[in-house]
Amino acid sequence: MLSIYNTLTKMKEEFVPIHSPEVSMYVCGPTVYDFFHIGNARSFIMADIVRRYLEYKNYKVKYVMNLTDVDDKIIKKSIQEKKQAAEISENYILAFLEDINKLKIKPATLYPKATAHMKEIIQFIKELEDKGYAYNIDGNVFFDVLKFKEYGKLSGKKTDELESGARIEINEEKRNPLDFSLWKKAKAGEPFWESFWSKGRPGWHIECSAMSCKHLGTTFDIHAGGNDLIFPHHENEIAQSEAANGKKFVNYWIHFGFLNINDEKMSKSLGNFFTARDILKKHSAEAIRLSFAQTHYAGPLNYSEDLLLSSEKGLEKINNLAYKIQNELSTAKKTEVSLNFNFDKYYRAFESSMDDDFNTPQATAVIFDFTRDINKTISENENLNYEFFKSAKLFLEKTAVNVLGILDFEKHSKYAGDSIENELIELLIRLRIEAKEEKNFLLSDKIRDRLKEIGIILQDSKERTTFKRITI
RNA sequence: GGCGCUGUAGCCAAGCGGUCUAAGGCGAAGGUCUGCAAAACCUUUAUUCGUCGGUUCGAAUCCGACCGGCGCCUCCA
DSSP states (O other): OOEEEETTTTEEEEOOOTBTTEEEEEEOOOBTTSOOBHHHHHHHHHHHHHHHHHHHTTOEEEEEEOBBOSOHHHHHHHHHTTOOHHHHHHHHHHHHHHHHHHTTOOOOSBOOBGGGGHHHHHHHHHHHHHTTSEEEETTEEEEOGGGSTTTTTTTTOOHHHHHHOTTSOOOTTSSSTTOEEEEEEOOTTSOOBOOSSOSEEEOTTHHHHHHHHHHHOSSEEEEEEEGGGIIIIIHHHHHHHHHHHSSOOEEEEEEEOOEEETTEEOOTTTTOOOBHHHHHHHSOHHHHHHHHHTSOTTSOEEEOHHHHHHHHHHHHHHHHHHHHHHHHHHHOOTTSBOOOOOHHHHHHHHHHHHHBTOOHHHHHHHHHHHHHHHHHHHHHOSSBOHHHHHHHHHHHIIIIIIIIOOOOGGGGOTTOSOHHHHHHHHHHHHHHHHHHHTTOHHHHHHHHHHHHHTTEEEEEOSSOEEEEEOOO
16 A cells, blocks of 8 residues: 655545546656756656656556746746747757656656647636636736635645735735736747737746646646745645636645755855756766665755765665676576575565655665675575576566666676677686686786776676676 | 754664664675685674653653754745
């Protein structure tokens, strides 16, 4: 039984989809005005793990991630760079898809763009206006927060307290400072769309309501995003959607904790701002994902180079086992020793960890336990049969590869890389074995050292010498 | 001021009423194997969970106070 901590109720709840085995899931995507940063990457990766685990449990997930391609920041950038807003957003959409792919994040079922849903967005606002939840002042349309009685139920804020808060911007046009934009009239030079009210563009929150409603229905299962989106973004989405549809918007709200850099909030002004691209130059997707998975998704995560380094070291253990398994599968025979290794125990441990609100730190601990126990079994039993290694590989594939995305068998195949190169390495290994047999350790060590310099690591065991490549 | 999160070994981090004399990763120390490496495995590294009280047969886990850290309330994942 899967339970999920629901921000709306502040409790862990049993997950029951509306139309099992289908699950509808919406994740707030990027505003495409720049490369996304490592903090965004944490949200996208953790959402990806949630999705992959649902798929592990045989749910059929419809996963929708919006691309915000109309927005003040995009317009600002387009003015700075003297380009069309659409050109900026198109470029960063491509970059986004590239980076997502490099981070081993499974593509969403759909990536709806705000600009491709103007009709739906305008219709949605119209609906709110018709029902008396929105008002138009000179071409700017606002949502009337006081009309929606349950406003604040997600963030736990009370409208009267919010009003008295000193930090709310006072806008003379609005009836109430809490009211937020549904439609903004375009200023000269800004991109615009025709509407009932003015030539303009949608406010920030309305696209998510309109697009999730269109693609997932008026009520759907899971809505996820960063912690900071709880207020006002998600609060406003609830208000808009429930006011327009008269139905509960979302059953389960999942929010991801913030990522800090060396205990400080990441910001461009502090100079501690890293894009996912930057990090990917130094570290593999697997290492990044493991370092995120080792902290629970809801808590804060302090990013540092040391953190990545320690995850990288840990990964090496899993990678070495993957490599060993790949080697054994190419040589082990069906007739060799079979033994009763209790694989089921590890599946159960993995599942009970993930079932408990996606406890990835515990799930990764299961992977490490498994790695140790398989290694131990291998060293204690000679000539294990093919089935054993196949089952070991299957476990890692289902968990570390498919759910957590912290392992890639292809990278650790003996046959990764160029085949002629592989044959040359094998040749050097044979020569080195001959040297060793003649006790010419000077030569054998030289071969090993020189290969290491070019990124090939040799490892001797009793029966044979294996090699692996250093990869990031 | 309001809302919420958080304080567990040298570092990161699970556990959230009994099986906790507290998982896992990194680091450190010793050992097995080895010509030497490397890998792998074994052992050691928190009798204690910010502090002080309380509830309970029993608390890292619940409650209160206090002392720290952080986020949101304004664009932000």
